[in-house]
Amino acid sequence: MTAIVFSNVYKRFGRLEALSNINFTVPEGSFFGLLGPNGAGKSTLINLSAGLARASQGSVSVLGNDVQRDYRKTRQALGVVPQELVYDPFFSVREMLRLQAGYFGCPPSSHSYIDELIERLDLIDKADTNLHDLSGGMKRRVLVAQALVHRPQVVILDEPTAGVDVELRKNLWQFVSELHREGRTIVLTTHYLEEAESLCDQIAILNHGRVVAMDEKERLLARHPHQFLCLTLGCEGKPLPSALAPLVVKQDGCELTLKLKRDQDKIGAVLDALRDVDIPILELHTRDPGLEEVFIDITAQTNEVTHG
Amino acid sequence: MGEVYNPRGMRTLFEKEVRRFLKVSIQTVLAPCVTTLLYLLVFASVLEDHIKVYDGVSYLAFLVPGLIMMTVIQNAFANASSSLIQSKMTGNLVFLLLSPISGVEMVVAFVAAAVVRGILVGLCVWLVALVFVDVPLVSLATVLLFLVLSSAVLGAVGLIAGLWADKFDQLSAFQNFIIVPLSFLSGVFYSVESLPGIWQAISRFNPFFYMIDGFRYGFFGVSDVDPELSLVVTLAFLLLVSGVSLLLVRIGYKIRQ
Numbered sequence: 152m153t154a155i156v157f158s159n160v161y162k163r164f165g166r167l168e169a170l171s172n173i174n175f176t177v178p179e180g181s182f183f184g185l186l187g188p189n190g191a192g193k194s195t196l197i198n199l200s201a202g203l204a205r206a207s208q209g210s211v212s213v214l215g216n217d218v219q220r221d222y223r224k225t226r227q228a229l230g231v232v233p234q235e236l237v238y239d240p241f242f243s244v245r246e247m248l249r250l251q252a253g254y255f256g257c258p259p260s261s262h263s264y265i266d267e268l269i270e271r272l273d274l275i276d277k278a279d280t281n282l283h284d285l286s287g288g289m290k291r292r293v294l295v296a297q298a299l300v301h302r303p304q305v306v307i308l309d310e311p312t313a314g315v316d317v318e319l320r321k322n323l324w325q326f327v328s329e330l331h332r333e334g335r336t337i338v339l340t341t342h343y344l345e346e347a348e349s350l351c352d353q354i355a356i357l358n359h360g361r362v363v364a365m366d367e368k369e370r371l372l373a374r375h376p377h378q379f380l381c382l383t384l385g386c387e388g389k390p391l392p393s394a395l396a397p398l399v400v401k402q403d404g405c406e407l408t409l410k411l412k413r414d415q416d417k418i419g420a421v422l423d424a425l426r427d428v429d430i431p432i433l434e435l436h437t438r439d440p441g442l443e444e445v446f447i448d449i450t451a452q453t454n455e456v457t458h459g
Numbered sequence: 460m461g462e463v464y465n466p467r468g469m470r471t472l473f474e475k476e477v478r479r480f481l482k483v484s485i486q487t488v489l490a491p492c493v494t495t496l497l498y499l500l501v502f503a504s505v506l507e508d509h510i511k512v513y514d515g516v517s518y519l520a521f522l523v524p525g526l527i528m529m530t531v532i533q534n535a536f537a538n539a540s541s542s543l544i545q546s547k548m549t550g551n552l553v554f555l556l557l558s559p560i561s562g563v564e565m566v567v568a569f570v571a572a573a574v575v576r577g578i579l580v581g582l583c584v585w586l587v588a589l590v591f592v593d594v595p596l597v598s599l600a601t602v603l604l605f606l607v608l609s610s611a612v613l614g615a616v617g618l619i620a621g622l623w624a625d626k627f628d629q630l631s632a633f634q635n636f637i638i639v640p641l642s643f644l645s646g647v648f649y650s651v652e653s654l655p656g657i658w659q660a661i662s663r664f665n666p667f668f669y670m671i672d673g674f675r676y677g678f679f680g681v682s683d684v685d686p687e688l689s690l691v692v693t694l695a696f697l698l699l700v701s702g703v704s705l706l707l708v709r710i711g712y713k714i715r716q
Contacts (some may be wrong), residue, residue, distance in 0.1 A: 164716070195716075201557055204716035223465065223559035231557050237550035241479050253471025256556035297554065 154179045154305045155200055161211035162195055169195045172361045177338055182331050184351030185340045188450055191357040193340045194234060197309050201231045213305060227255060230303030234310045236284040236290050244293050245278045245378035248300055255301035268296040288319045305336040312343060324350060348442035356446060358453045373446050379438040380418055382407045385431035392424045461634025469564035476572030480538055481580030488580055491530045495584045498526055499591060513681045523588045524675040525647035527581050528609060532667060533643045535577035535613035539569045544630050552714060562709040566618060573614025574607055581606050594678055608693045609670040615700035622707050622714065643668045651683050664694040
């Protein structure tokens with residue numbers, strides 16, 4: 152079963168094509184990372200799923216239901232945490248959560264679940280405080296609670312940790328991971344790539360309104376054409392062989408990181424080149440690229456294609 | 460929740476809209492009563508002996524239903540329009556848009572809340588006026604009917620204005636250049652019978668005139684036009700503005716991309 156399916160989706164704003172030929176699937180139960188630079192189309196994609204925007208062409212379905220035709224079912228299945236820190240200044244935290252549950256047709260018996268959410272998100276002390284009087288971090292927690300009041304099977308978090316302090320980020324990820332373990336599908340957009348790498352099992356990268364990479368995280372990282380060779384040299388100020396210079400991506404004193412093409416640059420050849428000029432190697436290890444490096448490479452390549 | 464109908468969602472939105480204006484009741488209920496009282500005092504002292512209205516009806520008594528209806532019109536309009544524009548400007552409209560509430564349910568909830576505010580404010584003004592003026596009451600049913608229908612009309616118009624306006628300034632323009640002139644020129648302060656021919660004819664194109672005239676009939680048993688005509692025009696206008704507001708909500712006019 153699939154949680155969300157995007158089929159041949161296009162979205163145009165006037166002459167601007169914000170999304171172009173989007174085709175991919177978010178598997179049910181996955182922790183799905185939707186990554187991309189600013190303006191790549193991530194939020195537009197989320198808005199299409201949530202019914203906040205309509206596709207110019209193509210279709211989006213959630214748990215097998217079309218988001219336009221069967222909007223009641225799809226909205227019931229989705230919990231969306233919006234990117235902006237929005238709130239209704241007329242109501243307290245508890246009032247707002249009960250109203251939101253009511254919008255989704257939840258009976259008063261759901262109030263015990265609201266109390267549970269208030270407790271799990273550390274909002275007990277602020278439950279009867281007006282939303283206007285809460286800090287940014289607290290407002291963010293309320294947004295998460297609001298998205299969950301109707302117990303959705305798919306939770307979409309649009310940059311939930313933007314502008315949030317380290318402690319809250321940690322707590323938030325812990326909470327979201329618990330939701331995932333409970334069986335929910337999580338769709339996440341974030342600029343914190345190391346967090347996406349540690350949390351997500353599926354990744355899609357968007358650039359200029361197109362999906363430029365989409366795979367399981369491990370496969371996406373493994374198929375990257377580079378690996379990194381980290382060396383500690385007993386260099387004593389000796390210049391590096393000229394053949395190695397183009398491969399160096401980082402040099403901090405005698406600590407050196409080289410970026411090698413898996414099918415072209417051999418580690419043995421690098422070591423031989425250093426020995427030839429009598430630079431001793433004190434320590435070495437290799438490292439596969441992280442999501443950040445993969446992301447930067449892929450977006451840079453697609454930028455070249457787009458602008459070139 | 461049913462798949463074709465979300466009554467709890469609609470009721471929640473209605474309750475939220477009512478609680479919203481009650482939380483600021485000094486501004487939304489008390490202030491209109493004071494304003495109306497001031498109108499009554501000023502016009503009583505200045506115009507009482509100058510304007511002739513219906514036989515056997517004092518100008519002050521004539522004025523009361525007009526002032527009640529003008530207050531109802533402005534407050535029912537303000538309820539839906541200000542709630543929507545505030546939600547749009549602050550971004551919290553997204554909570555409603557993400558929910559499985561249909562266009563019809565949204566329109567009904569907003570309009571019903573506007574009706575509640577219209578009736579509440581109307582009744583308050585009526586009670587305050589009764590302290591100063593003896594106003595007859597020929598048909599309570601007619602009075603309540605026009606009170607509810609007129610509030611509903613302005614609730615739907617408020618919804619249209621709230622959807623259309625991108626900022627408070629535009630909403631203020633809608634209110635000051637359309638709602639206020641139409642309500643002032645609808646016979647609140649005078650009987651249109653006393654106007655020159657051309658102005659009488661123009662007044663009959665103003666739907667607010669029929670709301671006020673039918674409402675006034677409920678108090679005095681006399682009116683400028685047949686109350687049945689007023690009822691038909693008010694109902695037709697309600698149908699029109701409700702239809703337009705429903706259409707706009709359904710297509711997501713300025714609220715869904």
